[in-house]
Amino acid sequence: MARFGEAMIDPPISQLVSVSKRFGGVEALAETSLDVATARTTVLLGPSGCGKTTALRLMLGLVRPDGGQVLFRQAPLDQEALRRARTQMGYVVQDGGLFPHLTALDNVRLMARHLRWPEARIRARVAELMALVRLPEDAIARHPSALSGGQRQRVALMRALMLDPELLFLDEPLGALDPLVRADLQDELAAIFRRLGKSVVLVTHDLAEAALFGDVLVLMQDGHVVQRGTLDDLVARPASPFVTRFVRAQRRLDVDVKA
Amino acid sequence: MRRPGAWVLVVVAGFVARDAHAGQRLRVASKAFTESVILGEIVTQLERSAGFEVEHRAGLGGSRLVWDALVSGAVDVYPEYTGTLVDEILGAQPDAPRDGASVARALAAHGVGMTAPLGFNNTYALGLRADRAHDLRIDRLSDLRAHAELRFGFSNEFMSRRDGWPGLQRRYGLPQTKVQGLEHELAYRALAGGDIDATDVYTTDPEIRHYALVPLQDDLRFFKRYDAVLLYRLDVDPAALATLRRLEGRVDARTMTALNARAQLDHVAQADVAAGFLRDAFGTVVARAVGGAPRMILARVVEHLALVGASLLVAILFGVPLGILAAKRRRVGQVVLAVVGVVQTLPTLALLVFMIPLFGIGAFPAIVALFLYSLLPIVRNTHAGLVGVSGALRESAEALGLPRGAVLRLVELPLASPLILAGIKSAAVINVGTATLGALIGAGGLGQPIFTGVRLDDVGLILQGAIPASLLALAVQGLFELVERFVVPRGLR
Numbered sequence: 080m081a082r083f084g085e086a087m088i089d090p091p092i093s094q095l096v097s098v099s100k101r102f103g104g105v106e107a108l109a110e111t112s113l114d115v116a117t118a119r120t121t122v123l124l125g126p127s128g129c130g131k132t133t134a135l136r137l138m139l140g141l142v143r144p145d146g147g148q149v150l151f152r153q154a155p156l157d158q159e160a161l162r163r164a165r166t167q168m169g170y171v172v173q174d175g176g177l178f179p180h181l182t183a184l185d186n187v188r189l190m191a192r193h194l195r196w197p198e199a200r201i202r203a204r205v206a207e208l209m210a211l212v213r214l215p216e217d218a219i220a221r222h223p224s225a226l227s228g229g230q231r232q233r234v235a236l237m238r239a240l241m242l243d244p245e246l247l248f249l250d251e252p253l254g255a256l257d258p259l260v261r262a263d264l265q266d267e268l269a270a271i272f273r274r275l276g277k278s279v280v281l282v283t284h285d286l287a288e289a290a291l292f293g294d295v296l297v298l299m300q301d302g303h304v305v306q307r308g309t310l311d312d313l314v315a316r317p318a319s320p321f322v323t324r325f326v327r328a329q330r331r332l333d334v335d336v337k338a
Numbered sequence: 339m340r341r342p343g344a345w346v347l348v349v350v351a352g353f354v355a356r357d358a359h360a361g362q363r364l365r366v367a368s369k370a371f372t373e374s375v376i377l378g379e380i381v382t383q384l385e386r387s388a389g390f391e392v393e394h395r396a397g398l399g400g401s402r403l404v405w406d407a408l409v410s411g412a413v414d415v416y417p418e419y420t421g422t423l424v425d426e427i428l429g430a431q432p433d434a435p436r437d438g439a440s441v442a443r444a445l446a447a448h449g450v451g452m453t454a455p456l457g458f459n460n461t462y463a464l465g466l467r468a469d470r471a472h473d474l475r476i477d478r479l480s481d482l483r484a485h486a487e488l489r490f491g492f493s494n495e496f497m498s499r500r501d502g503w504p505g506l507q508r509r510y511g512l513p514q515t516k517v518q519g520l521e522h523e524l525a526y527r528a529l530a531g532g533d534i535d536a537t538d539v540y541t542t543d544p545e546i547r548h549y550a551l552v553p554l555q556d557d558l559r560f561f562k563r564y565d566a567v568l569l570y571r572l573d574v575d576p577a578a579l580a581t582l583r584r585l586e587g588r589v590d591a592r593t594m595t596a597l598n599a600r601a602q603l604d605h606v607a608q609a610d611v612a613a614g615f616l617r618d619a620f621g622t623v624v625a626r627a628v629g630g631a632p633r634m635i636l637a638r639v640v641e642h643l644a645l646v647g648a649s650l651l652v653a654i655l656f657g658v659p660l661g662i663l664a665a666k667r668r669r670v671g672q673v674v675l676a677v678v679g680v681v682q683t684l685p686t687l688a689l690l691v692f693m694i695p696l697f698g699i700g701a702f703p704a705i706v707a708l709f710l711y712s713l714l715p716i717v718r719n720t721h722a723g724l725v726g727v728s729g730a731l732r733e734s735a736e737a738l739g740l741p742r743g744a745v746l747r748l749v750e751l752p753l754a755s756p757l758i759l760a761g762i763k764s765a766a767v768i769n770v771g772t773a774t775l776g777a778l779i780g781a782g783g784l785g786q787p788i789f790t791g792v793r794l795d796d797v798g799l800i801l802q803g804a805i806p807a808s809l810l811a812l813a814v815q816g817l818f819e820l821v822e823r824f825v826v827p828r829g830l831r
Contacts, residue, residue: 141733165739176734180752180827189748190738222829238738248737 089117090153092246092278093138098147100133107133109302110147115246120272120279122293124286126325130302131282135248138280139170151246166190169239173251175231177223183234184219191241208237211271229260236268240275247272249281253288265291286310286329298322363391364578367404367413367699370397370778371522372601372608372793373460373542373594377417379612380589381568381582387622388581395699396608397789399778400495401426403691403699405569407780409448412698414571415582419460419564423452425501451572453583455565458542458591462496462561464506465539465551467529478557479510486513491534493522501562502538509560523792540564542591544599566594588619605796631802634787639806641701641782645773646814649705650766653712657765658758660713661720662746671721682714686772690779704773704781711772712765719761723754756826763818770811774803784810 091114100108108130115121115138123131136142137149140161149156151164170176177186187208188201196204209219212233223231232252239247252268253261269291272279283289289296290310298306298313306318317323364385368378375396382394395413398404405427407413418427420441428444445452466476466488474485482488496502497519506512520528525537526545539546539553546553566589568582597615600606606614616622660678664671681689689710693703727750735745751758777785784803791799822831 136733139737141736162739165737168737170734170737172730172734174730176730178731178735178749178753178829180749180755180829182829190740193740193744193748224829242739 092117094150096148098144119294120292121295122289123282124289125299129299166242167244169244169247171235171239171249171252173254175235187237228256246278365393365413367395367416395780406694407699418569421562421564449572453568454586456589457587458594460540460542461564463553466536468550471552478555488535489516491520491525492538494519496538542594638784642784646769649708652709657716661717664721665724678714678717681710699780701781704776715761715765719757723757727753766814
């Protein structure tokens with residue numbers, strides 16, 4: 080069913096084609112090809128240093144590849160294309176990356192104002208997004224330092240969604256939150272993504288989180304893609320002993336907690 | 339930023355214009371010791387009574403500096419001593435002139451003329467404490483050879499001059515090793531406190547009597563004659579020159595010593611001492627500019643603020659962009675930071691003296707020097723503030739699609755603003771202190787009463803400069819805390 084469906088949908092919105100990247104002497108990403116499916120959520124999964132964040136930053140155009148090509152909608156993401164593509168991509172980093180000198184509202188509308196959107200349009204869009212992420216009314220006027228961790232991530236998501244991008248990148252968006260807030264927000268985010276139907280790339284090292292969000296899971300190790308598939312694929316048909324080890328390590332914790 | 343920029347240009351242009359148009363009036367200068375200031379004041383008041391508009395830049399810091407100011411046309415007249423002239427100023431050349439005619443020729447080559455001696459020879463002498471002189475039976479310089487244990491404290495100028503301690507030591511073969519450089523006025527305190535036994539004195543110093551010193555007899559005739567004369571630019575108004583010449587031969591050593599004593603021991607204002615001399619010698623009654631201490635202080639504060647404000651504004655206009663450049667281009671940044679760092683290590687007085695040949699004397703060179711000093715804290719803090727912006731925030735801004743200029747303007751500079759402002763604040767506070775040295779190159783300001791007070795040993799006068807300077811530093815600090823509220827975004831406080 081899934082395979083049949085995949086054949087019907089649009090071509091990938093973002094692609095790495097034989098892309099490699101080194102930082103100094105360290106190989107962050109070995110030659111890798113990766114497709115991000117349109118209107119689906121792709122989760123980049125793996126331990127720290129596996130290259131998942133590098134892959135995401137390459138797709139965002141924040142770093143340039145040493146070799147290979149980054150495509151956005153089948154076109155190379157060069158400087159010229161990047162300028163146009165920026166407004167069609169949203170980005171949320173681990174601690175939100177909110178600008179501490181601006182209020183939540185100013186963070187959210189910074190780019191819209193730079194693009195000289197009419198104030199009425201900005202107001203309407205902000206109200207819409209506040210309802211979407213369920214941000215309390217009084218929080219929007221505060222500075223990030225006066226917001227809770229969960230609120231900060233909601234504001235960061237609003238900022239990323241402000242221009243209604245087609246592709247959303249989230250780098251460990253819930254990584255800095257305490258477990259209770261995190262569990263709540265996971266469910267909410269999953270619901271939001273389903274409702275929006277956008278293409279999403281999410282980076283996490285947490286298998287449960289990946290399973291919750293991900294239509295497609297991409298497990299990485301040492302700069303390589305180890306396996307691409309659903310959670311069931313990873314559990315039932317591991318491509319290597321590492322996949323099993325990674326899955327078991329996180330499952331065992333689950334069982335312990337339940338016991 | 340555009341308006342303050344324009345304001346700076348107006349201020350700077352104003353100072354330049356002031357120096358350029360000053361040719362119409364007579365500018366008198368004096369060096370930073372009481373006798374020179376009194377002589378300068380006498381010249382000033384005499385010329386004023388003769389109908390000239392006269393400006394007296396009193397107490398400039400050092401022979402070379404005032405000479406350079408005269409040659410460059412920044413001043414028209416100043417009192418000098420023949421010994422200083424021959425040995426220190428003209429003596430730098432290999433064929434240094436010795437006799438009167440060749441001195442006049444050498445001066446003329448610089449566009450400078452010299453009056454006949456005013457009537458006293460203020461040469462150097464070594465002043466030994468009278469009790470020591472009596473106990474050790476010393477009354478000639480050659481007697482010092484037998485007393486290597488004696489401790490000397492000499493003015494820094496005397497320590498380094500060829501006709502000072504080095505030459506004296508060689509001529510007499512003096513064995514003393516405990517020799518230190520001191521501010522001249524402080525040397526007297528050290529004498530009174532018993533920390534040193536002898537210092538260099540001028541023969542018209544009132545302190546010789548006051549501190550019970552014995553000027554030792556120069557039995558090998560080492561010290562040259564230091565006849566007081568007036569040096570003037572040859573393009574000075576002939577009528578003004580004629581007035582100058584009225585002073586030739588009119589000030590003998592006793593008169594000069596008495597005038598010095600009136601100023602230094604009796605704390606009579608130097609202008610009043612000069613007026614008293616003119617009344618006694620020429621029957622000239624000079625109308626003195628009235629204005630009590632409060633008005634004087636206010637005028638000095640205004641001068642001081644102009645120095646600090648103008649230099650700081652220019653430093654901000656240059657320093658912040660340089661800091662941005664340094665943060666954005668690493669190679670260039672290292673060079674920029676190194677250069678402004680080196681400027682900072684130059685001693686203030688040395689930097690001020692470097693300014694003279696370029697900009698003359700007065701407020702403008704002082705502003706340039708203060709500007710150079712202000713650069714380092716501003717450039718360094720701007721650089722540090724921008725470099726300190728976290729990579730995650732910079733990438734977030736970039737990922738939003740903001741172009742580079744907008745990232746700088748909307749994100750990086752606001753985030754760096756607390757550090758940038760702190761840099762500007764320390765530059766301002768340091769400037770308030772450093773600007774007092776501007777008095778040494780005729781820039782006025784609160785250093786004027788401070789240095790005059792130190793010279794005259796007048797604590798009241800020192801405080802008239804020191805207290806407003808401290809209050810000003812506090813006010814500047816307070817002002818910046820206020821500015822912080824407007825400039826630093828609320829989320830960062």
